[in-house]
Amino acid sequence: xxxxxxxxxxxxxxxxxxxxxxxxxxxxxxxxxxxxxxxxxxxxxxxxxxxxxxxxxxxxxxxxxxxxxxxxxxxxxxxxxxxxxxxxxxxxxxxxxxxxxxxxxxxxxxxxxxxxxxxxxxxxxxxxxxxxxxxxxxxxxxxxxxxxxxxxxxxxxxxxxxxxxxxxxxxxxxxxxxxxxxxxxxxxxxxxxxxxxxxxxxxxxxxxxxxxxxxxxxxxxxxxxxxxxxxxxxxxxxxxxxxxxxxxxxxxxxxxxxxxxxxxxxxxxxxxxxxxxxxxxxxxxxxxxxxxxxxxxxxxxxxxxxxxxxxxxxxxxxxxxxxxxxxxxxxxxxxxxxxxxxxxxxxxxxxxxxxxxxxxxxxxxxxxxxxxxxxxxxxxxxxxxxxxxxxxxxxxxxxxxxxxxxxxxxxxxxxxxxxxxxxxxxxxxxxxxxxxxxxxxxxxxxxxxxxxxxxxxx
Numbered sequence: 036x037x038x039x040x041x042x043x044x045x046x047x048x049x050x051x052x053x054x055x056x057x058x059x060x061x062x063x064x065x066x067x068x069x070x071x072x073x074x075x076x077x078x079x080x081x082x083x084x085x086x087x088x089x090x091x092x093x094x095x096x097x098x099x100x101x102x103x104x105x106x107x108x109x110x111x112x113x114x115x116x117x118x119x120x121x122x123x124x125x126x127x128x129x130x131x132x133x134x135x136x137x138x139x140x141x142x143x144x145x146x147x148x149x150x151x152x153x154x155x156x157x158x159x160x161x162x163x164x165x166x167x168x169x170x171x172x173x174x175x176x177x178x179x180x181x182x183x184x185x186x187x188x189x190x191x192x193x194x195x196x197x198x199x200x201x202x203x204x205x206x207x208x209x210x211x212x213x214x215x216x217x218x219x220x221x222x223x224x225x226x227x228x229x230x231x232x233x234x235x236x237x238x239x240x241x242x243x244x245x246x247x248x249x250x251x252x253x254x255x256x257x258x259x260x261x262x263x264x265x266x267x268x269x270x271x272x273x274x275x276x277x278x279x280x281x282x283x284x285x286x287x288x289x290x291x292x293x294x295x296x297x298x299x300x301x302x303x304x305x306x307x308x309x310x311x312x313x314x315x316x317x318x319x320x321x322x323x324x325x326x327x328x329x330x331x332x333x334x335x336x337x338x339x340x341x342x343x344x345x346x347x348x349x350x351x352x353x354x355x356x357x358x359x360x361x362x363x364x365x366x367x368x369x370x371x372x373x374x375x376x377x378x379x380x381x382x383x384x385x386x387x388x389x390x391x392x393x394x395x396x397x398x399x400x401x402x403x404x405x406x407x408x409x410x411x412x413x414x415x416x417x418x419x420x421x422x423x424x425x426x427x428x429x430x431x432x433x434x435x436x437x438x439x440x441x442x443x444x445x446x447x448x449x450x451x452x453x454x455x456x457x458x459x460x461x462x463x464x465x466x467x468x469x470x471x472x473x474x475x476x477x478x479x480x481x482x483x484x485x486x487x488x489x490x491x492x493x
């Protein structure tokens with residue numbers, strides 16, 4: 036125990052002191068005492084059960100739900116809405132490394148579906164992590180797509196950083212809210228009622244809603260202001276506090292990504308979805324998204340709800356699948372996939388979908404295998420077979436020869452039936468009784484001795 040001398044110490048050898056130092060032949064060296072953090076690092080209690088931390092490298096094995104025959108470059112990892120929860124994002128990334136292994140995750144296409152700010156408390160830290168992750172993967176030749184969500188659209192619209200339409204470079208965003216169909220009560224709910232007209236000309240309608248207090252329950256923008264140590268509604272303060280790297284990252288985010296997968300066909304990745312009621316042409320929708328045209332007051336592919344839950348019929352007939360987040364659920368439909376089970380709620384788990392096997396990975400390490408046929412018709416769930424080789428069948432042996440039986444005289448007529456009791460039914464002699472579950476068996480064969488043949492076979 037500390038403070039007591041060992042027998043070796045009493046003989047001039049080694050001895051322990053209560054101050055954590057070791058005395059050895061007149062020399063002293065410092066001993067690092069154990070604490071709770073060092074014990075936690077040694078035991079690996081923060082890693083997933085059954086696997087030590089740092090084993091997701093080249094020597095690790097991937098999950099049993101994944102097909103080892105699928106090429107790593109053909110895999111797609113789809114991550115749902117993050118909403119400022121950097122702790123869950125990092126935990127989910129570690130779970131993906133353990134499920135896929137680091138080399139396979141590096142070869143796969145990773146798509147983040149947008150909504151990186153608001154609701155969660157760590158928008159600034161999350162954007163730092165995303166930018167560094169994208170840069171590191173790009174340096175190693177990996178592909179990472181970070182789509183723009185409706186919350187980033189509102190943030191850029193509030194700061195006046197939305198891209199100008201290519202077809203109308205002189206467009207003023209005041210035209211998105213300065214309309215005759217907007218009443219006075221609605222205008223009073225927006226941010227900037229007392230701002231100069233020159234400032235408001237650059238602010239989009241969704242930006243004015245996002246910065247105001249009336250829509251706080253819907254957007255949760257106060258968390259973004261707080262993460263940059265700015266009061267809610269302080270437009271200039273937020274602009275000065277946000278690093279240029281974060282602003283450039285948000286401005287570079289594409290609004291849509293189209294991937295031609297050799298295993299799944301064409302996949303369209305967009306934050307909310309595409310209008311499927313036929314009111315808008317699919318080609319026109321994709322062109323507006325690819326051109327990042329922000330002239331609409333509320334772009335449905337980024338803000339829509341019920342109208343974008345399905346895949347447009349003209350795309351579904353061609354085998355195109357629409358993948359999105361935004362809706363606060365995990366939904367699997369024919370040629371339609373929605374991944375957003377967290378929705379910015381700390382009580383929910385953050386998840387990612389691994390394609391083409393349709394494996395749902397949660398940030399806590401749980402793995403769920405979904406049926407790919409629900410989204411991609413014709414594909415079946417991968418089931419890993421046992422790696423143990425089948426047992427060698429025993430050597431064939433000659434069947435034992437039955438003992439000879441004495442010959443018995445053949446009787447062409449069945450033997451006489453035993454006397455019946457009064458009231459009993461006479462057996463009909465048919466091979467199979469009606470209503471019986473037993474198989475039909477020849478009645479003569481039941482009465483023939485072994486070695487004889489039935490008269491019906493002659």
